[in-house]
Structure formats: C-alpha cells, structure tokens
Amino acid sequence: MENTVTALEPSPEATTGDNEPATKQIPPAAVARMTLYLRALNSLLAEGVERVSSEALAEASGVSSSTLRKDLSYVGSYGTRGVGYEVQYLSRHIAAALGLTHDWKVAIVGAGNLGKALARYGGFESRGFDVVAIFDADPMVIGNEVGWLRVSDSAELERVLERTHTNMVVLALPATVAQAVCDRVIAAGIRSILSFAPVLLQVPPHVNLRKVDMATELQILAYHAQRAQTPGQAV
Known part of the structure; x- marks a missing residue:
C-alpha cells in the first residue's frame, strides 16, 4: 500500500x-x-x-x-x-x-561502513533530522565514536530509543538480522523506518516503511545504459 x-x-x-x-x-x-x-x-x-x-x-x-x-x-x-x-x-x-517542521530524532541501527557514513552526513540536520543514536552488536565496534556519537550496544536498543525520544529509525543491516531488529524497533513504538537492508521486510499497516535498494537501482541503471548503447533502441 x-x-x-x-x-x-x-x-x-x-x-x-x-x-x-x-x-x-x-x-x-x-x-x-x-x-x-x-x-x-x-x-x-x-x-x-x-x-x-x-x-x-x-x-x-x-x-x-x-x-x-x-x-x-x-x-x-x-x-x-x-x-x-x-x-x-x-x-x-x-x-x-512534508512534516519537516516537526522534531525528528533519528537512530541508525548498524555501524558498518554504510551506517557510519550516514551518521557522519552533515546534510540531515539542515533538513530537520537530528541523528541521536547509532547501534551495533559487534563488541569490537560498540563504544567507538562515529562523528559526535558513540556506538551503543544493540542489546540496549529499546532503552536508548526511549531515552533519546527517537521517532525514526534507519536500518543499515545485513538481511539475516534485519527483520528481527525491525520487529524490535516497531515493538519499541517506532512508526517510521528507512531500510537499506537487502530484504523485503514485513511491517504492520500502521508503520511507514521506505526501502532503499542500491543494487536494484544499479540494475535498473545498467538496463537503461545497455539500451542506450544498442543501435535503434530508445532509452
């Protein structure tokens, strides 16, 4: 829908x-x-x-x-x-x-390369989004600093979401754990989720889920590039 x-x-x-x-x-x-x-x-x-x-x-x-x-x-x-x-x-x-006059507090789940890049991106604040937390399950990553944030243990996800008054979550996770974490986020009261996970997530009707699949977008781009290189084919 x-x-x-x-x-x-x-x-x-x-x-x-x-x-x-x-x-x-x-x-x-x-x-x-x-x-x-x-x-x-x-x-x-x-x-x-x-x-x-x-x-x-x-x-x-x-x-x-x-x-x-x-x-x-x-x-x-x-x-x-x-x-x-x-x-x-x-x-x-x-x-x-667009709702940009509201106070949007964003948490990123997943402190891999993508998650860290998102946390460091300076354009969010100027557009009304305050990144307040970043999580990971890797003991080697927990406690590290990413920009001005310190990586929190995903085991404390619910507590930190409540403490920071988070109302949006970005999932930068592998497909194998994305649904389980998504379920936890929803149970914690989050209704707006942006997912970069390469998997189709199942959410209740009252939850707004947006999916960003870069591999799919590259495949679509490759299709159009191929047609542009084929004589007689319109893009």
Whole structure:
C-alpha cells in the first residue's frame, strides 16, 4: 500500500473551528517531487532570491510547469500571476506539508561502513533530522565514536530509543538480522523506518516503511545504459 502525506490546504472556506487549515493528501509521486521543489527553493533562498516564476522553479526542479502547478495545488496556490511565488513563504509551506517542521530524532541501527557514513552526513540536520543514536552488536565496534556519537550496544536498543525520544529509525543491516531488529524497533513504538537492508521486510499497516535498494537501482541503471548503447533502441 502506498503512503500519502497530509498537506496544509489554506482555503478560507475549509478551516477547522480553531482557524487551522483543513488538510488534504498528497499522492506519493507528488511527495517525491515536493522534495525537489524544496531543495530548489532553499538554494534560491541561499542566493537571496525573493520571488521565482513557476517556469524557473520547474526548470530548477527538473519537471514541467504544469506538473509543478498541479503539485503545489496540494499545499495551496501561493503564486501570483505575473509575479511568481514568494520563495520563503512557499518553502515554509512545503516544509510544513512534508512534516519537516516537526522534531525528528533519528537512530541508525548498524555501524558498518554504510551506517557510519550516514551518521557522519552533515546534510540531515539542515533538513530537520537530528541523528541521536547509532547501534551495533559487534563488541569490537560498540563504544567507538562515529562523528559526535558513540556506538551503543544493540542489546540496549529499546532503552536508548526511549531515552533519546527517537521517532525514526534507519536500518543499515545485513538481511539475516534485519527483520528481527525491525520487529524490535516497531515493538519499541517506532512508526517510521528507512531500510537499506537487502530484504523485503514485513511491517504492520500502521508503520511507514521506505526501502532503499542500491543494487536494484544499479540494475535498473545498467538496463537503461545497455539500451542506450544498442543501435535503434530508445532509452
């Protein structure tokens, strides 16, 4: 089942009794594109740009203008004909629609090469994600420092998740242990999981699971590369 994201819809006619905007759902494909718009808007903010046209924002995001306008209708139409979009205002509302204004505390389970690389990545904090813990079961790894974090014993997973108020978990684990650890994470109350494990995990309907399979993506890339090299084949 595909997940959807609830977005703010600032229509004056559709508000709650507390004057809060009503909500509508964003299709999964549009959610993915929203992240592109937000990245482009943040780049414009860094350059001091105050307004941007739909054509310029669409080009910076790699989509068509019609797709951009349709997607932005899910968070309300903030553009002005002939003037464009106010960059800071639109960025703020897209971030709110994606849930990036919440306090997201992330734990990484698995302190191998991938887990350590993720823990050291500086881009999470600027996007609203605070990596608060990293775990491993290897006695030779437990206690080592990864960036500013110290690797915790996975035997203490539940206790540390509670202490750090973690609400998102990244699984950077081998396939053989991924499901068992996933079950523990869910039992500890985590409802949002990103898995790099090369296995299909089973989770309850109330848990949001996203899977990143780099081998699969490389296979798809190889397919398109092969077709591009074959005369008469369209990519």
